Amino acid sequence: MAISLNHTIVPSRDKHAAAAFLADLLGLPVGRPVGPFVPLQIGDSVTLDFADSGESGPMRLAPHHYAFEVGEQEFDQIFERIVAAGLRYYARPHEPKGYGEINTERGGRTVYFDDPNGHVFEVLTSG
Numbered sequence: 235m236a237i238s239l240n241h242t243i244v245p246s247r248d249k250h251a252a253a254a255f256l257a258d259l260l261g262l263p264v265g266r267p268v269g270p271f272v273p274l275q276i277g278d279s280v281t282l283d284f285a286d287s288g289e290s291g292p293m294r295l296a297p298h299h300y301a302f303e304v305g306e307q308e309f310d311q312i313f314e315r316i317v318a319a320g321l322r323y324y325a326r327p328h329e330p331k332g333y334g335e336i337n338t339e340r341g342g343r344t345v346y347f348d349d350p351n352g353h354v355f356e357v358l359t360s361g
Contacts, residue, residue, distance in 0.1 A: 239280050243271070245287035245295045246351045253284040255349055259315045260302065276302065299327070301356035309343055309359050316347055323347045327354060 246252035250264075253272040257264045265273035271283035287295035304312065313336070316323050324346050325332030337344040342361030348354055 241281040241283050244282050244284045246284050249284040249286050252351055259312060297352040299354045303358055306359055309357060312357050313345060321347045
């Protein structure tokens with residue numbers, strides 16, 4: 235059997251708001267809650283399961299990085315939503331970040347933005 239990623243848990247202050255924030259930007263529907271999680275289906279086989287975090291323990295809120303590879307048209311649509319939402323976006327996850335820029339240094343396009351929980355989201359094309 236081949237190994238594939240099925241899901242990962244995204245800690246958040248408000249799982250419903252966090253799932254809706256990313257779903258709106260990516261143009262995806264939020265799934266129905268399953269137990270303590272609010273799922274966001276990414277592609278055919280992976281879900282991001284948003285969960286309310288605590289101050290300590292395994293669901294402690296700590297910044298994570300999530301990257302999404304998309305086609306050129308999807309990138310344009312997502313980028314338009316990032317701009318329309320008034321989000322501060324940048325070209326690199328390290329200094330100098332290149333605020334207000336899109337990275338084209340790797341042959342495709344890449345843009346980064348932060349969510350209200352401090353997670354870093356990356357949207358990229360393969361070029």
